[in-house]
Amino acid sequence: MRLNPVGQAEQGRSAGYQPHEFRDAERAPFSTRIRRKPTVLNRLIYDCALWLDATAWSTLLHESYYMYSWVETTHVLSLILSLGMLFLIDLRMLGFALPQVPATTIAQRLQLPMFIGFGVMIITGLLLFYANPVRNAQSVWFRIKVLLLVGAAVNALVFNYRMKQSVAAWNHAPLAPPHIRSGALLSLMFWILIVICGRFIAYDWFDCSHGQTGIINLFAGCIDGQGQF
């Protein structure tokens, strides 16, 4: 069983789970009624995660101390590469980094290392998910992280579109116009929250095995009576 830095056990695959049973669903508390009726999407996610979990490579990766640790270390190091470049681009737009260098020079030249970092980060991130698919798929923090990643991607597309539309007018200015600055600020916020959620995944506060409240069960996609975590 893996231990997080404060010595708390990170949840594996085999924790016990005894769901509450109610003979009369109408009289059961609201929170429990939510748990008894998983949405179609949550059931689908759970079934897919179970299928992934049953593959031999998933077990091998999860059980391999060195391979798992190397993948996670590579994930963090590629995060430093990609976020390091992204922070410099965003801080340039906000006027905090390299203000005398044209904005397009910074954005275009740092894009390649940033994308290389993102590529490695996505591959290692998928491997980390694959190593423990059921628990990750039912992690509240993982789900928030995915939503934030989608938000960050949409923000990046809007940011690039707006930048291409207007950059000729302010390329050499030390400070980008307000609509570009707001995009850069939003990007910084998205990524800081993504890092926080990514770190929180290691903790078991809202794991299905702990018997959560209804709203957490719904959002985490806990399935009543599920045998795997």
Place this chain on the structure above:
Amino acid sequence: MVVLGLALAFALSGLRIDAWGALLPLFEWMETSWFGVIGQTWGAVFAVVEASHLVAMALLGGAILVSDGRLLGLLLRDVPVQTILSKTHRLFVIGLLVAIASGIFLACGVAMKLYYLPVYWFKMLALTAGVLFAFTIKRPLLADGVEDLNPWVVRAVAIASLMVWFTVAATGRWIGFSG
């Protein structure tokens, strides 16, 4: 050379073991300090500070990668070296200060575990080497520009800087898997 000589003398002599023993009361105190109690009591606070540590490392890493990438001629080749070095140094210092401050808080939460963990001391040695290298070798050497320097010296400085900070980040991550 003096710094390197002192470091080697420290590493190879009994001073290293004496220093380690002398630090035990400090680590015991750290675990019972306010930071230590907060870190052990509120896992969420510990986790948020861990994330701040990572974000600071990303800022620090970005500043190092851009400055060393420019010295190696891999990044921003049409921007003067001095411009890159002077402007990324401020980000490097901010990232380093936040990483050290958050690192002290995290260390207080698990002080006794870290005290007996070899990889933690490897990280501290790498961090000390990185800070000394940045402020006593790299910055003074490149302060007057790189035009008068042998290009291989400039490349060696950049590669040494990348290697030492890579070691800091990798050993830092490995602390999480140890103990």
